[in-house]
Amino acid sequence: MLPSPTPAAPATIDTELAARLQTVVDGSLERIPAPGLSVAIRLPSGETWTGVSGLASLQPEEPMTTDTVFAVASISKTFLTALVLQLSDEGVLTLDDRLADFLPDFPRARRITLRQLLAHTSGVFNYFEHPRYADEVFRDRTRRWTFDEILGFVAAPYCAPGDCFHYSNTNFVLLGRVAEEATGSPLHREIRERFLDPLGLEHTVFQPDEATPRRAAHGHLGYAGGFLDHTGRSRAIPHLSAVTVAWAAGSMASTPRDLSRWADALYGGEVLSAEATAEMMAYRPLDEYGLGMRTRVFLDRRAVGHLGGIRGFENAMWYFPGSGVTIVLSANRGIFNTDRTMRLLVRALFDQ
Numbered sequence: 001m002l003p004s005p006t007p008a009a010p011a012t013i014d015t016e017l018a019a020r021l022q023t024v025v026d027g028s029l030e031r032i033p034a035p036g037l038s039v040a041i042r043l044p045s046g047e048t049w050t051g052v053s054g055l056a057s058l059q060p061e062e063p064m065t066t067d068t069v070f071a072v073a074s075i076s077k078t079f080l081t082a083l084v085l086q087l088s089d090e091g092v093l094t095l096d097d098r099l100a101d102f103l104p105d106f107p108r109a110r111r112i113t114l115r116q117l118l119a120h121t122s123g124v125f126n127y128f129e130h131p132r133y134a135d136e137v138f139r140d141r142t143r144r145w146t147f148d149e150i151l152g153f154v155a156a157p158y159c160a161p162g163d164c165f166h167y168s169n170t171n172f173v174l175l176g177r178v179a180e181e182a183t184g185s186p187l188h189r190e191i192r193e194r195f196l197d198p199l200g201l202e203h204t205v206f207q208p209d210e211a212t213p214r215r216a217a218h219g220h221l222g223y224a225g226g227f228l229d230h231t232g233r234s235r236a237i238p239h240l241s242a243v244t245v246a247w248a249a250g251s252m253a254s255t256p257r258d259l260s261r262w263a264d265a266l267y268g269g270e271v272l273s274a275e276a277t278a279e280m281m282a283y284r285p286l287d288e289y290g291l292g293m294r295t296r297v298f299l300d301r302r303a304v305g306h307l308g309g310i311r312g313f314e315n316a317m318w319y320f321p322g323s324g325v326t327i328v329l330s331a332n333r334g335i336f337n338t339d340r341t342m343r344l345l346v347r348a349l350f351d352q
Helices: 015-031 073-089 114-119 133-139 147-151 169-183 187-196 240-249 256-267 274-281 339-350
Strands: 036-042 048-057 220-223 226-229 252-254 294-298 301-310 313-320 325-331
Touching: 015 036, 015 048, 015 339, 036 256, 036 339, 048 256, 073 114, 073 169, 073 187, 073 240, 073 252, 073 256, 073 274, 073 301, 073 313, 114 169, 133 240, 147 169, 147 240, 169 187, 169 240, 252 256, 256 274, 256 301, 256 313, 256 325, 294 339, 313 339, 325 339
Parallel strands: none
Antiparallel strands: 036 048, 036 325, 220 226, 294 301, 301 313, 313 325
């Protein structure tokens, strides 16, 4: 017996489908719960549906809009990954170059490759896991962290380079400095000139080197009595300390619509050579990670992309290679699993 074919992507998002998708968005806002939720779905034709629900800010009360910007956290890694792979395409560096070629003083730099940093197989300690991290980063929301101060949180390695997988934000902070050394240019400028401006990502910024758009959501954490706003009067989201300590690993801000365009371009082969794109997306089944990207299955449909969580925000950006559809969701409430909402969106989109 032949298997049932996977339903193709809809040719367009008609009124009936849009209503089903909006019902998922509204229902998810209550189920999570979150102050606000924003979703963008991009079809292979480029048609993009956006749906929002709730509030971008509770005090003062501001409605969520399709232009509301979110802190996208580790989705920032996909931009840095694209930059490193472009530099490899251009012959400026290779993925098998040693970290010592750029940062010779970092421990074991002669044994760590750029490929291992991208794949989280370097064994380098994740500075987010340092026992003093939370107290020091969130004590003063206005603090601006330096590269050397970030590395001060790096403790003993998990394993020898290449011997284990352990997700580590430190890998991408190191890659950010590698990219600057290789190009002689600030990281935010390379990302803007190579990706943001050419693709028309008008609501995407590298904080705090670029000004955060004024129409930005506040980040919240949920408590029994409601939600606690972690952004307050900060212009950077969620705030300056969280942004600068994350830097190349997670400082960017964007909208679901912009990220849907980005994922379509990156995973659809518009940004990198065919060889680099394939290498990036060649994930390891054991840990479901490739080079700067994750993979996951939603209702039997394989997706590639990344998640992003930072103080008061959660994001999911998934591209479905089998159909060419991209789904992005962002919420201004932190610490919840986005997978259930993603499954509901996938069901509403494909099971017609």
